[in-house]
Amino acid sequence: MTTLKALVVDDASFVRDLVKRTVRQRFPVIETTDAQNGRRAQSLMSRTTFDLVLCDWEMPEMSGLELLQWMRQQPHYQKVPFIMITSRGDKDHVVEAVKEGVSEYLGKPFSPEGLSKKIIKVMGRRLKEAMDGSGKSMDGPADAFRESADLLTQKREVAPPKPAASAPNPAADNPLLAAGRQGGSAGRSAQKASMTVASVRFSDSTLKSVVKDVNLTEVRVIAKRDQVFPGILDQAVVDIDTGEGQMARLNGYVHQLQAVDKRQDTDFVSVTIRFVDEDPKKMEDLSRFVARFRAAAR
Structure with missing residues (x-):
């Protein structure tokens, strides 16, 4: 052979x-x-x-x-x-x-x-x-193991809760503004991080979100649940604006998915991306971003 x-x-x-x-x-x-x-x-x-x-x-x-x-x-x-x-x-x-x-x-x-x-x-x-x-x-x-893994980690579009009758909301497509108006812990967290919008790319979708927390190991973002969410262990690329027009692209994988509120009809989902890069230049860019994020969150 x-x-x-x-x-x-x-x-x-x-x-x-x-x-x-x-x-x-x-x-x-x-x-x-x-x-x-x-x-x-x-x-x-x-x-x-x-x-x-x-x-x-x-x-x-x-x-x-x-x-x-x-x-x-x-x-x-x-x-x-x-x-x-x-x-x-x-x-x-x-x-x-x-x-x-x-x-x-x-x-x-x-x-x-x-x-x-x-x-x-x-x-x-x-x-x-x-x-x-x-x-x-x-x-x-495909072998049986991969088929089983696909069933466990397949992406799914989470159905949004039925909207209450209300006047049109111009911020409906902005997860940060929507979270800020929602009230509660999710809204306050997103409002506090109002300058830190994140784009998280997966193999066939992009998640619009805001950064809840970030360190040199992982980033946690909050996104509206009416988007297509990834599966656990899916690859991800986090695009981070490091300032001065420079963009860092950090490779990682989905480590955790969690409802923000303890109720089934929660409007927001928390996604934790664990970084995998070992490039010193990317770690330097990430360090600058973490410092800027923490300064803005004070």
Whole structure:
């Protein structure tokens, strides 16, 4: 049986594990090795030839773009597929990666289906032949464990409580203003954090929310319940304005979902995102944000 080799590069072990698990479940003919940054990946690639590289952009010591630049200068790696998996999805970064020879670009957070499609696209006939040779189908069914996990962690749209008859509310689409007018503990908390609106991105939805608390390990946000909520352990990217027009994109996963009030018809849900990045630059950006948030909350 033909075995292909893939190198997974990301400074967050949680993301590396997600990628490796997806590859292992969908493509059993691909053997995975991982590295925590571009420098380590470069060392591994100098000793072993890989058939596919799946790499983050922002990493300490050597970024994904620098690894891609080095890789395309090596004769035996000039045509090896390179998939950039990153939270940097703006046009300028995509264009820059394409110029340097990236094969495909996948935004974080990603779904297993999205990653699988990218791998099939860049590996093409070589992957199909390897799968056929092993007796496996490219569209084979998911294993029972993954199906069970999907049932436990699937995203759901929480039905809002029936609204009481009232005059139109111009702040209805603003979770912060709505929380402030709602009264109670949720309203006071959101009103106090009125300058800290957060955007939390998941693989197929974005949660509009306000920051309730944040530290170097996790962030807790409050969102109106009439949105699509993620599942426990779902990947997340938290976009944080660090000031002066700079945006930090912090990778994490859903650690906790909890009703804000102790009643079934609560209007707000608390979501805790646990950070997974190990990039010193991101930690520096996060530290500045935490200090600014705590100063504003006094």
